[in-house]
Amino acid sequence: MHCIYTTILQERIMVKFIGEYRAKMDDKGRLVFPSAFKALLPEGKPQLFVIKKDIFEDCLEMYTYEEWERQSEEVKSRLNFFNRAHATFWREYMRNRAVVEPDPKLGRIAIPKKLSESIGIIKDVVFSGNDHKIEIWPAEKYEMSEISSESFIALSGILSGQNQ
Numbered sequence: 292m293h294c295i296y297t298t299i300l301q302e303r304i305m306v307k308f309i310g311e312y313r314a315k316m317d318d319k320g321r322l323v324f325p326s327a328f329k330a331l332l333p334e335g336k337p338q339l340f341v342i343k344k345d346i347f348e349d350c351l352e353m354y355t356y357e358e359w360e361r362q363s364e365e366v367k368s369r370l371n372f373f374n375r376a377h378a379t380f381w382r383e384y385m386r387n388r389a390v391v392e393p394d395p396k397l398g399r400i401a402i403p404k405k406l407s408e409s410i411g412i413i414k415d416v417v418f419s420g421n422d423h424k425i426e427i428w429p430a431e432k433y434e435m436s437e438i439s440s441e442s443f444i445a446l447s448g449i450l451s452g453q454n455q
């Protein structure tokens with residue numbers, strides 16, 4: 292069993308998403324998946340993604356299915372399902388998730404209405420590459436979320452352990 296697991300890990304391709312791309316949601320709740328992101332994905336196999344609401348911001352997080360599995364297994368390994376709080380946490384952790392697949396012809400993805408409404412998407416969105424995930428933002432909220440250079444510098448000082 293250990294050898295099989297190691298082989299699977301060695302075959303896993305870690306995709307790193309970088310850049311910002313704008314799109315418009317159509318009347319059916321579909322968005323065209325950015326071609327720059329699509330080009331990063333392995334060819335010849337269907338690509339599944341998991342979408343969920345971000346805990347802290349009004350955006351959606353979109354993970355390759357492989358990354359979602361990796362993160363979920365890591366979280367699950369810390370839980371004891373005979374503990375009520377842990378079981379409740381896991382249930383909530385798995386709530387309001389959707390598996391989507393870009394259609395092969397146009398690369399559109401269908402965002403479930405409940406998820407798009409949870410962050411206030413009306414029409415214009417921004418796909419923002421954030422390393423191991425893609426964030427999907429209502430365009431106006433994405434613009435408002437940017438912090439000043441001074442705030443970024445202060446935050447980097449805090450994170451590096453230096454008080455600015």
